[in-house]
Amino acid sequence: MWQALDTIVQALFPSSCAACGEVLMRGERQLCLHCISNLSRTLFDSMDENPVERLLVGRIPVEHAIAPFLFSKGNTVQQIVHSMKFRGNDELCLLMGRQLGLTLLRSTHFDGVDLLVPVPLHWWRRLCRGYNQSESLCRGIAEVFPRPISTHNLVRHHATAQQSLQHADARSNNVEGAFSVRHPERFEGKHLLLVDDVLTTGATLTACYNALRPIDGLRISVATLCTVL
Ligand SMILES: [Zn+2]
Structure with a gap:
């Protein structure tokens, strides 16, 4: 009956x-x-050391990093990210999260991940948008790559300017010191997967890592939906 109703609504x-x-x-x-x-794919998952891991060398000691899709001006991936961020399309975030989760599932590099940690939005921006697109990506990931999602331990306490509107050299200053960890002991000895939508300069992920760095026994991997690299 529901299927028939869905057909009528469609x-x-x-x-x-x-x-x-x-x-x-x-x-x-x-x-x-x-x-x-x-969708433009990076094929990074088939490389031993991919450009995302190389970008983060010396900044974040990542176990592994992945970005399955290529973001470029005018391409389909850019349209999708725009819709995820600015058109309130949470369902699209979930769908793309599942795509990212399938990439993680196919790779053996991420089997040891304990927790999914979305890059947080400042509470005000989250309120305005109605959701955090990275958190929604995590929910999509968890449908196919089941891991708990930690949403309230790594927090963003500065409402920074929109990164995509910043010049590359301003991005690092923009997010520096923007994050902190409420209960460091909850991350002790864990392997975290930091999740974000787009990787450009790596400034946001580096700022997240700087807040996490003092925690004992922490291991970090990174998954972003797409990258400009
Ligand atoms: Zn289409």
Whole structure:
């Protein structure tokens, strides 16, 4: 019965693809089959040492890092990230989180991860947007790569300017000292997977790590949905 109702609703109010705007066909959600099967992939998961890990060398002692999709001006991935961030599309975040989770599942490098930790938003920005896109990505990841999600221990206490609007050399200063850990003992001896949407200069992840660094026995891996690298 629900399926029949869904079909009627789809017929009356057809949804459109969040990337290309074409009307979605039955069974498609958020993205059309063409867009989801033609996303630009980095293929970093097939490399021994990938560009994300190389970018973070000397800044974060990562166990492993991954970014399965390539973000470039005007491409489908950029459209998706824009829709995730600025059009209130939480369901799209979940869908892309599942895609990221499948990449983690296929790799053996992330098997030892204990906790998923989304890069936090300042509470005010979270309130305005209604959700934290990195937290939603984590919920999507956890559907296929089941791990607990820690959302209130690593916190952002500065409402920093939008990183995407900053010049590269201003990004580091913008986020420096913006994060702290409420209960360091909860992360002791854990292998954390820091999760964010886009990796550009690595400034945000580095600032997160600087807050986490004093914690005993901590191991860090990184997963971002996409990267400009
Ligand atoms: Zn499409």
